[in-house]
Amino acid sequence: MDTRPDPGHVLSADRPGRFGPYGGRYVPEALIAALDELDREYTAAKQDPLFQADLTNLLTTYTGRPTPITEAARFGAEAAGGARVLLKREDLNHTGSHKINNVLGQALLTKRIGKPRVIAETGAGQHGVATATAAALMGLECVIYMGEEDTRRQALNVARMRLLGATVVPVTTGSRTLKDAINEALRDWVTNVATTNYVFGTVAGPHPFPTLVRDLQRIIGVEARQQVLDLTGKLPDAVAACVGGGSNAIGIFHAFVDDPEVALYGFEAGGDGVATGRHAATITAGSPGVLHGARSYLLQDDMGQTIESHSISAGLDYPGVGPEHAWLKDSGRASYEPVDDADAMEAFRLLCRTEGIIPAIESSHALAGARRLGERLGPDATILVNLSGRGDKDVDTAAKWFDLMDESGEVAP
């Protein structure tokens, strides 16, 4: 008998917002009313056929869902131990990543609540671009907080957000990355909560965000599970996803949680290597505590001060992780492993060369993980990989990494 707890149900049923000992709501009292309002409206919207119809319509006619799965035959044969590798193509969504799935739902909720302004944090810029996109579509004012370091390494996305009419605020505090962008967005929210909805980009943060964002990203796994069954006649042996805050990973994992024969693997950013201390492998190397409103694993020192994370991938460069992942880890239902910068970039290169797909560097961590799983599980295995985003935004970083361009942007002869 399978006695593993089922995170999907146990948790949200009797203690809303708790995933075992994780999750909850550790926020200033000033924000409680807005979080309650969001929770209430979301609960109502879930039962409202009109809201569901609006969302489905946008996901189909605007985003292009369902996204296909692509058999990565050459990648599997040449780069992943001969395993059968299937890519869930979230990179083909409008705006180029899975982030839009969540944003469209939250933007519709914002309209429903009646607030005229949205704010968001962004790391890689994909959540910022998605939020700016939805704001343009629905006529909402939009302000995006982005660490200064990330505005530099993801400059293309800064330009995209501005073209879409959003205000991008570079954040210069702390590590100047995603963590600090969230701090600044929370400060904005505390101040402007009467007119503003915070469109949170991942399955972290205070309740209801981990549940709300999870539910809006669940569609990835719901589609993929059926697509894999249709294509192969059986469930995959393993599902692989990269984990920053954890939204694309939860999105693809969730439909498989009740399938004990399917192994779930989250790949965290190992940066320069976990042993160097310069990484973002929160579950691998962190400990339980509270950051950004929820209890989960985080990178912290003995005093409970957050330790700055490091990764070549702006979207994974975060010292926290969503609470449901912490619980999936403790309950043993999912496994988490680090993938360092070099391995991720090698997987990036290999996917370009074997499949003609330029992946996001975030997603390349999942691809590197799939290579490892392929070696481990062998040629009979089927591995489903969440290709969470496309790599256009990363061309600059990759060109420098592979010496195709020098630091000043000159193309190599």
Place this chain on the structure above:
Amino acid sequence: MTTTVAFEKARAEGRAALIGYLPAGYPTVEGSITALKAMVEAGVDAVEIGLPYSDPVIDGPTVQAAVEAALKAGTTTADVLRVVEAVAATGAPAVVMSYWNPLQRYGAAAFARDLAAAGGSGVITPDLTPDADDTWIPAAREHGLDTVFLVAPSSTDDRIAMTTAACRGFVYATSVMGVTGTRDQVGDAAAGLVARTKATTDLPVAVGLGVSNGAQAAEIAAYADGVVAGSAFVRRLLEAADHAAGVASVAELAADLAGGVRTR
């Protein structure tokens, strides 16, 4: 002295109590002790000692700057307790203001024990509401510490009642929706919030966020039992040419505010 006694004393004198905030460890541990003691000598009734935290989401740029410097200088939780001990020795009640993660990391029970041993009176928890966690309140009760939670203009009446029921010592009412920082106006929301809060409790209600001068303190003292000033003190230290000048400037502000709470 406890905060309760300090509020009673102020009330007996027909005025509001004045509470001053500074983070421990800025510019140094010793430097923060000197500044806090100067505050007390200049007329502050109780002090609020900030425990520096890496992600202070309810603090504006002024407090962030000081706290970041305190952490860079290596300030530890043990240092914070040392500051509490030194300031409490003056006889003024000393409460700690701390985000939840450093407290839970130290251990709620251990922190309550060590804070009480250092002579601390209680803890203000800006990102911990009474319903968020079940470990802090019992630990604080066991060691006789004040549990000071925040109420905000956006709080419903039900939440205010729930919050004040969990408070000991006093209730902290945030005057405006926003982060810490000095403001030209404290906001109309504060008086209404204090009235709604007082309808649920006999505890003293102190108002904070944005208070920067004696006139504002007087305005708040007209309807609240206490006035909290923080960023204004921090700014005096940040902008001073040297620490001695900063301490003198802190004392000067404390005297101005102390005058304010006496002219209601």
